[in-house]
Amino acid sequence: MTKLTDMKREKDSGQAQWEYLLEVEDLKTYFITKAGTGKAVDGVSFRLKKGEILGLIGESGSGKSVAVKSIMQIVPKPGRIVGGKVRFKGEDLLGDAKAIQRVRGKDMTMIFQEPMTSLNPVLTIGRQMTEGIMLHLHLKQKQAEDVACKYLEMVKIPNPQEILKRYPHHLSGGMRQRVMIAMALETNSSLLIADEPTTALDVTIQQQILALIRELRDRLNMGVIFITHDMGVINEISDHTAVMYCGKIQEYASTREVMKNPLHPYTQALIQAIPRIDTEQEELHTIPGSVPSLLNLPAGCSFSNRCQYACEQCKNETPELYDTGDGHFVRCWRYADTSTKEG
Amino acid sequence: MKEILRVEHLKKYFEKEVGFLRKKKKVYKAVNDVSFHIGEGETLGLVGESGCGKSTTGRMIVSLLRPTDGAIYYQGQDISLSMRNKDSRLEIKRNIQMIFQDAYASLDPRRTAEEAIFEALDIHKMCLDPQEREAYVNKIFSDSGLSMEQRKRYPHEFSGGQRQRIGIARAICLQPKLIICDEPVSALDVSVQAQIINNLERIQNLYGLSYLFISHDLSVVKHISDRIVVMYLGYIVEEAGKKELFEQPLHPYTQMLIRATPSLDPDVDKTQKLTIASNEKNSIDTSLIDVCCPFANRCPKAGEKCWSEVPKMKELEDGRKVRCHLY
Numbered sequence: 001m002t003k004l005t006d007m008k009r010e011k012d013s014g015q016a017q018w019e020y021l022l023e024v025e026d027l028k029t030y031f032i033t034k035a036g037t038g039k040a041v042d043g044v045s046f047r048l049k050k051g052e053i054l055g056l057i058g059e060s061g062s063g064k065s066v067a068v069k070s071i072m073q074i075v076p077k078p079g080r081i082v083g084g085k086v087r088f089k090g091e092d093l094l095g096d097a098k099a100i101q102r103v104r105g106k107d108m109t110m111i112f113q114e115p116m117t118s119l120n121p122v123l124t125i126g127r128q129m130t131e132g133i134m135l136h137l138h139l140k141q142k143q144a145e146d147v148a149c150k151y152l153e154m155v156k157i158p159n160p161q162e163i164l165k166r167y168p169h170h171l172s173g174g175m176r177q178r179v180m181i182a183m184a185l186e187t188n189s190s191l192l193i194a195d196e197p198t199t200a201l202d203v204t205i206q207q208q209i210l211a212l213i214r215e216l217r218d219r220l221n222m223g224v225i226f227i228t229h230d231m232g233v234i235n236e237i238s239d240h241t242a243v244m245y246c247g248k249i250q251e252y253a254s255t256r257e258v259m260k261n262p263l264h265p266y267t268q269a270l271i272q273a274i275p276r277i278d279t280e281q282e283e284l285h286t287i288p289g290s291v292p293s294l295l296n297l298p299a300g301c302s303f304s305n306r307c308q309y310a311c312e313q314c315k316n317e318t319p320e321l322y323d324t325g326d327g328h329f330v331r332c333w334r335y336a337d338t339s340t341k342e343g
Numbered sequence: 344m345k346e347i348l349r350v351e352h353l354k355k356y357f358e359k360e361v362g363f364l365r366k367k368k369k370v371y372k373a374v375n376d377v378s379f380h381i382g383e384g385e386t387l388g389l390v391g392e393s394g395c396g397k398s399t400t401g402r403m404i405v406s407l408l409r410p411t412d413g414a415i416y417y418q419g420q421d422i423s424l425s426m427r428n429k430d431s432r433l434e435i436k437r438n439i440q441m442i443f444q445d446a447y448a449s450l451d452p453r454r455t456a457e458e459a460i461f462e463a464l465d466i467h468k469m470c471l472d473p474q475e476r477e478a479y480v481n482k483i484f485s486d487s488g489l490s491m492e493q494r495k496r497y498p499h500e501f502s503g504g505q506r507q508r509i510g511i512a513r514a515i516c517l518q519p520k521l522i523i524c525d526e527p528v529s530a531l532d533v534s535v536q537a538q539i540i541n542n543l544e545r546i547q548n549l550y551g552l553s554y555l556f557i558s559h560d561l562s563v564v565k566h567i568s569d570r571i572v573v574m575y576l577g578y579i580v581e582e583a584g585k586k587e588l589f590e591q592p593l594h595p596y597t598q599m600l601i602r603a604t605p606s607l608d609p610d611v612d613k614t615q616k617l618t619i620a621s622n623e624k625n626s627i628d629t630s631l632i633d634v635c636c637p638f639a640n641r642c643p644k645a646g647e648k649c650w651s652e653v654p655k656m657k658e659l660e661d662g663r664k665v666r667c668h669l670y
Contacts, residue, residue: 059532059533059534060532172627202392202393202559203392203559203561203600203603203604203605204392204599204600204603206603206605207602207603207605210605229532229533230605231533231607232562232604232605232606232607233605235605235606235607235608235609235611236605236606236611255609256609259607259608259609260609269534270533270534271607273533273534273536273537274533274537274562274607275537275540275560275562275563275565275566275567276562276566276607277561277562277565277589277601277604277606278606278607278608281566283541283544284537284540284541284566285537286534286537286538286541287534287537287538290502290504290505290532290534290535291532291534
């Protein structure tokens with residue numbers, strides 16, 4: 001196993017002209033339908049360093065899944081990437097049509113919420129795991145199985161040889177998700193995109209998977225984009241956090257900063273709305289209304305119709321992402337007022 | 344506090360015919376030994392991971408499933424006896440209502456929101472006068488947080504949170520005494536989840552309801568309940584008041600659950616959480632049911648006795664109940 005990681009480091013040090021593993025700039029993905037244009041991702045920008053875990057949090061319909069699917073260029077129809085740049089290891093993936101085929105599934109891999117729907121039920125785990133290795137690393141079946149075993153061991157699955165012969169329905173939910181992670185890593189991937197990987201799992205299993213992802217990050221020094229709707233999970237796993245709402249990043253900062261000193265009213269409300277296990281609350285804070293339809297967004301700031309601080313400006317003009325210093329970005333006209341009111 | 348519901352040694356086994364020509368029978372033991380009671384106006388939280396039998400327990404209480412063994416008493420009356428007579432059956436069904444996790448699946452797609460409520464009122468012959476009914480349905484809708492113009496809409500026209508509100512309206516329209524809430528907020532976004540939880544609490548005060556709140560989310564259960572029972576593989580492993588349970592969890596499984604629940608505290612020690620996770624052994628093993636302690640394979644403190652004997656529910660001196668050989 002040490003051999004593998006050493007190999008990886010050598011390979012990486014050979015081409016260290018890029019500073020960021022992934023740079024996303026003004027990414028726009030629209031769903032063009034007869035009913036109108038839904039701006040699912042509308043100008044998303046962020047950067048990810050090697051060995052960093054970026055948490056992407058938002059409610060359903062906030063565009064977090066579409067954003068990462070755009071990075072992988074697997075947006076379902078009628079969605080279309082209409083603008084922006086995605087630079088992976090310094091290489092622009094959107095400009096060159098063949099570039100994505102070289103890295104997708106090899107250097108850039110993805111795991112999904114429900115592992116059972118990503119695994120093929122009629123093929124053995126071994127057959128599915130070796131497919132990627134044989135395709136991308138050009139190995140023979142036998143060698144590919146050895147590699148698969150190594151990675152199954154890495155995700156702490158006992159008797160990997162045995163597991164290779166099993167079918168997905170033989171495994172429990174937690175085990176399946178581990179197989180998916182092993183499958184994502186086995187081609188020496190340097191960027192793992194995890195789309196709500198623990199949402200369908202029980203809390204104790206979730207804790208194991210979170211610990212595993214952290215550990216693998218430390219060991220393989222890979223970048224991770226972790227999508228979730230759970231603030232608690234974000235707090236436990238990510239280094240930086242981006243809060244998404246209606247296709248835009250509303251706040252971006254280190255996770256500690258987001259949890260301790262949230263500046264955007266949406267982030268504040270989101271944190272206050274969660275029942276907490278460690279303190280006592282009388283009544284839960286609620287955000288009035290619900291997430292607006294993408295076809296019918298309010299003018300100006302997209303949160304203005306639910307925001308308690310909203311003023312005239314918020315209803316007419318769309319705010320930019322301000323840098324408030326220390327790498328804390330917030331998309332709000334009134335962030336200066338909200339931070340003072342936050343007790 | 345007056346007792347409204349008592350459940351004693353409830354069991355539910357599911358049988359499946361397997362093998363060549365379906366000659367063999369395989370028994371799945373979903374609920375093995377569940378006993379608890381709910382007082383008037385009280386919220387009892389029922390928490391456990393998937394497959395622990397918490398929903399099966401709820402379904403048995405509303406008579407959607409017939410228990411294999413054990414008894415359910417509503418206000419001192421055995422439900423299985425009341426079910427034989429048509430009038431008393433209607434009476435019990437009116438008093439014990441249920442809110443489901445998936446509100447969309449529990450609503451008829453071809454009936455409007457108000458029709459869902461009319462049906463319940465028709466069956467129980469309540470508010471038969473049209474004017475009275477009109478006013479009553481309006482009241483129920485506003486109590487559940489829905490507006491009047493939403494009465495004539497179909498389920499697909501509502502958002503997830505609003506559909507759950509229809510589920511609540513349908514449950515409270517019969518003026519029940521007890522509502523079984525089976526994961527009512529699990530499918531909702533956090534901001535909507537908070538609205539529904541607050542609404543449930545408001546309705547409880549308004550109507551003097553008791554809740555059995557079933558959920559896998561410890562923090563939600565903690566917020567809403569007065570008392571909590573923890574289930575594991577069909578057994579109740581611990582029962583305690585909310586405060587005691589979170590301050591000093593006794594059963595190793597409860598301790599594990601509480602530590603595994605993600606915390607919102609940015610200063611929480613993540614390295615400590617890591618060691619818990621890596622110490623953790625295999626997952627749920629159903630073959631341990633009725634053989635030894637069902638939690639023995641995952642328990643960090645399991646001793647010899649845990650592997651040989653099924654633990655019984657013990658009541659400790661301070662009134663707390665726990666099913667573990669350590670106490």
